[in-house]
Amino acid sequence: MSYTSEKLIDxxxxxxxxxxxxxxxxxxxxxxxxxxxxxxxxxxxxxxxEIEKPGDYVRRTVAGRPLIFLRDSGGEVRVFYxxxxxxxxxxxxxxxxxxxxxxxxxxxxxxxxxxRLLVTPGAEGYxxxxxxxxxxxxxxxxxxxxRGLYFVxxxxxxxxxxxxxxxxxxxxxxxxxxxxxxxxxxxxxxxxSVGSNWKLMVENSMDGYHAPTVHATYIDFVKDSGGGQRGNxxxxxxxxxxxxxxxxxxxxxxWARPIAYWEPFFGDDARADIEAILDDLIARxxxxxxxxxxxxxxxxxxxxxxxxxxxxxITIRRIEPLAADRHRLEAWALAPKEEVSGSARLQRRLDxxxxxxxxxxxxxxxxxxxxxxxxxxxRADEPEWSDISRGxxxxxxxxxxxxxxxxxxxxxxxxxxGKFAERVTSxxxxxxxxxxxxx
Amino acid sequence: xxxxxxxRSAAELRLSVEDxxxxxxxxxxxxxxxxxxxxxxADARYEVPSxxxxxxxxxxxxxxxxxxxxxxxxRVKRLNSRKAHxxxxxxxxxxxxxxxxxxxxxxxxxxxxxxxANFAIYRSRRQLNVYVGEYTYRLVxxxxxxxxxxxxxxxxxxxxNDHGTLSIVL
Numbered sequence: 001m002s003y004t005s006e007k008l009i010d011x012x013x014x015x016x017x018x019x020x021x022x023x024x025x026x027x028x029x030x031x032x033x034x035x036x037x038x039x040x041x042x043x044x045x046x047x048x049x050e051i052e053k054p055g056d057y058v059r060r061t062v063a064g065r066p067l068i069f070l071r072d073s074g075g076e077v078r079v080f081y082x083x084x085x086x087x088x089x090x091x092x093x094x095x096x097x098x099x100x101x102x103x104x105x106x107x108x109x110x111x112x113x114x115x116r117l118l119v120t121p122g123a124e125g126y127x128x129x130x131x132x133x134x135x136x137x138x139x140x141x142x143x144x145x146x147r148g149l150y151f152v153x154x155x156x157x158x159x160x161x162x163x164x165x166x167x168x169x170x171x172x173x174x175x176x177x178x179x180x181x182x183x184x185x186x187x188x189x190x191x192x193s194v195g196s197n198w199k200l201m202v203e204n205s206m207d208g209y210h211a212p213t214v215h216a217t218y219i220d221f222v223k224d225s226g227g228g229q230r231g232n233x234x235x236x237x238x239x240x241x242x243x244x245x246x247x248x249x250x251x252x253x254x255w256a257r258p259i260a261y262w263e264p265f266f267g268d269d270a271r272a273d274i275e276a277i278l279d280d281l282i283a284r285x286x287x288x289x290x291x292x293x294x295x296x297x298x299x300x301x302x303x304x305x306x307x308x309x310x311x312x313x314i315t316i317r318r319i320e321p322l323a324a325d326r327h328r329l330e331a332w333a334l335a336p337k338e339e340v341s342g343s344a345r346l347q348r349r350l351d352x353x354x355x356x357x358x359x360x361x362x363x364x365x366x367x368x369x370x371x372x373x374x375x376x377x378x379r380a381d382e383p384e385w386s387d388i389s390r391g392x393x394x395x396x397x398x399x400x401x402x403x404x405x406x407x408x409x410x411x412x413x414x415x416x417x418g419k420f421a422e423r424v425t426s427x428x429x430x431x432x433x434x435x436x437x438x439x
Numbered sequence: 440x441x442x443x444x445x446x447r448s449a450a451e452l453r454l455s456v457e458d459x460x461x462x463x464x465x466x467x468x469x470x471x472x473x474x475x476x477x478x479x480x481a482d483a484r485y486e487v488p489s490x491x492x493x494x495x496x497x498x499x500x501x502x503x504x505x506x507x508x509x510x511x512x513x514r515v516k517r518l519n520s521r522k523a524h525x526x527x528x529x530x531x532x533x534x535x536x537x538x539x540x541x542x543x544x545x546x547x548x549x550x551x552x553x554x555x556a557n558f559a560i561y562r563s564r565r566q567l568n569v570y571v572g573e574y575t576y577r578l579v580x581x582x583x584x585x586x587x588x589x590x591x592x593x594x595x596x597x598x599x600n601d602h603g604t605l606s607i608v609l
Contacts, residue, residue: 095491188489188501191598216522221513328600333501341499350501355510360487360503362517365525365604372603 003412009385010409012424015393017405018385021378024197030324037304037414038063042144042151042164044306044318045069045079047332049148049184055098055113061320062152067140068092069150072113073100079143079152080115085135102137111137147176148183149316168246171300175310177285178259178293179336185316186350190331192359196371198305198319198327202407204367205307205317206249206299208234209390209399214370218356218363222255226264230254237296238396239403243423245303245410247403253295258313258349259336260294265355266348273344301403303410303420308334313353325375331358453541456554456578459585464534467608472515475608478587480579483508485590487609493572493593503605514608525606530564532607536574544577551588552578558592560609568602570609571595 007020023029043062046069050058057070059082066082068091084091089106101118103110110119115137120126140152144161146169151161162169176183194201204210211234212219222228230252237251256263260278262271281290298310307317314334321327333353339346356363388408391400406424413421466475479485487504488495497505506514517523538557543550554576562568570592577589592609599605 186501187499188492188495190501190503191490191600193598193600193603195603214524217517217520220520221517224513224516225509347498350497351505354502354505358501358503359599359603360605362513365606366523368604369525 003415008408008412010405012392015389017389017392017401017408018387019408020385022384024199024375025324025378027324030321032415033411034063034321036418037411038154038321040153040155040158040414040418041304042142042153042158042161042302043304044302044316045143045150045152047148047183047185047316047334048077048145048150049182049337050096051077052184053098055100056096057092057099057113058096059092059094063154063320065140065154066090067152068102070113074114076114077143077145077150078113078115078139079150080137080139084109085117085137086120091137109135115139147172164244165302166244166246167242168244168248168300168302171242171248171298172308174289174293174298175300175308175314175334177289178281179338180280180284181337183314183334184337186333186335186346188333190329190358192368193322193326193328194368194371195326196375197324198321199407199411200371200374201319201327201329201367202301202305202307203388203404204371205309206239206247206301206403207401208239208249208251209401210367210370214366215363217366221355221362222263222265227255229263233297235398238391238398239400239406241402241406241423244420245301245407245414247301247303247406249297249299249398249403251297251398253297253311255312256352257294257297257311258339258345258352265352270344270348274348277345299403301407303407304414309357312356313349315353315357449541452543452552453539456541456552456585457536457539459578460536460539460554460556460574460576463587464536468532468534470518470529472518472608476512476515478585479508479511479590480586480588481508483511483586483588483590485511485608487592487594487605490594490596490598493595504609518606518608523606525604528564530562530607532563533561535559535561550580552576552580552585554578558609560607562602562607570602570605572609 007023009016009018045060045062046058051071054071054073054075057068060067060069068080068082071077082090082092084104086107086109089104091102091104100113101110108121111117117132117135140154141156142153142158144151146161146165233252233254239249241247253261256265260274260281262274278294281294300308305319309315315331316334317331319327335346335349354361358364388401388404391397391402409421463478485506486497486502488502492500518526521527536556536558540555542553544553556574558572558574560570572592572594575591578585579588
């Protein structure tokens with residue numbers, strides 16, 4: 001079967017774009033995407049600040065595989081499968097910690113944090129053909145990082161990470177350059193789930209069209225707190241195809257941002273400090289870049305399942321498919337290291353984060369509701385297709401869907417050929433003009 | 440106010456606190472959120488730490504909920520709206536509150552009660568989920584009842600993977 005010809009209608013001439021809903025419901029499609037996409041793409045595992053000191057580790061499950069993400073005693077970042085090479089027991093049984101040695105609780109085989117097998121109790125019981133070196137810990141074929149974001153790839157022949165990220169690095173830089181001294185993941189994670197196909201969360205994470213309806217109560221909250229001063233902000237900007245399935249949606253900030261866009265939500269007392277942050281950004285990056293960093297929202301997809309939303313705060317959101325109709329989310333708050341614990345700046349950032357984001361926020365729960373209601377609707381079996389054609393042949397508009405089409409084109413292409421589809425930026429011009437006019 | 444607290448026996452005090460907690464739970468289960476929000480004093484806080492940092496605080500950790508009094512009011516306004524889609528129609532909830540422990544503590548402004556209690560909150564909508572954990576309250580005496588200065592719900596669940604979200608008030 002060809003996914004490209006049977007499951008996607010991409011008629012650029014007539015501006016028709018439809019996705020077959022079986023892509024969201026079929027267990028066979030789920031298995032295909034695990035094998036053809038998740039086994040070959042760079043998948044986010046964690047940020048270096050989560051394993052800051054030698055010996056630090058955290059557990060993660062990526063594409064269903066149990067992993068230990070760690071910094072070894074020599075300071076090198078490594079990723080191992082969290083399974084004893086002896087008989088398979090889970091080696092590391094705490095979610096995070098610091099250790100030089102991982103000892104399996106089943107038969108007490110011990111490994112150092114470079115993965116080397118150290119001890120096999122009762123070593124005299126093994127014959128001369130037994131070589132300890134054959135039983136060192138295994139890990140994903142490739143591990144690499146960009147700006148402290150670490151990814152794994154199960155395909156030895158995958159392109160290098162920086163080439164894979166391609167044009168998306170410009171947007172990652174716009175986020176990470178906000179910090180003077182690097183970014184860190186704040187302690188604590190949002191761990192929740194959605195009863196829908198994971199691709200609906202990818203769509204939703206960079207969908208401008210749903211905001212006025214799904215998030216009506218959030219927009220009311222912004223107004224009630226005296227915010228939303230740029231009333232037209234959500235009607236600015238637009239989406240962009242960054243190649244390799246990566247995509248971004250950018251608009252003027254529609255509400256407060258800890259870097260560095262004051263609105264009354266933060267209180268009058270905070271105003272001078274936020275202006276000082278902006279001045280510092282301008283000093284470091286120049287007026288134009290600083291104002292772009294401070295005054296715009298960015299919803300960035302790193303194909304296939306990493307979202308970095310730089311909005312009311314910065315969140316790293318990792319989407320882990322569990323089944324055709326279920327996925328799990330892990331979300332973290334990213335903050336400049338100079339915003340130390342207990343500081344007013346970190347407090348503002350976290351308060352702003354929680355207004356919108358997370359399972360207890362004023363917005364994310366309604367996204368979950370929308371996605372689950374779509375999944376329920378798919379059970380009707382017809383209509384068979386979902387429409388994602390906004391903006392294909394009209395003048396660019398911020399509520400267009402090019403960034404979502406970018407994902408789908410890469411997705412079906414990977415399923416069929418193992419390669420990414422071509423970029424279509426030249427055919428679907430980005431809607432930056434509206435943002436420039438408004439700013 | 441001080442005398443009032445000290446004169447009561449420990450058992451009487453616990454009974455009156457339990458009555459207060461049951462009253463609050465009944466308001467929440469009945470979705471009488473406008474009455475519920477009146478239980479808080481002006482500088483009150485309501486917080487729920489992240490499931491992987493149950494002892495975390497809002498100054499240095501990402502919480503699930505970290506509401507000032509004005510955010511509590513905003514949360515109530517939102518939940519009263521037909522456009523809070525995750526709670527429209529409202530889910531049905533049933534709160535079981537037990538193991539209530541009360542301790543008098545002295546604060547600059549007078550005596551306060553620190554209350555610990557266990558909770559199991561059943562939420563039904565399309566499926567049944569249970570939120571289990573421990574409350575910590577700081578209560579101030581107000582006439583013959585109490586007002587809430589601080590309210591914190593620590594979840595025992597390691598993740599919200601069974602629940603999806605935390606759209607109700609815990």
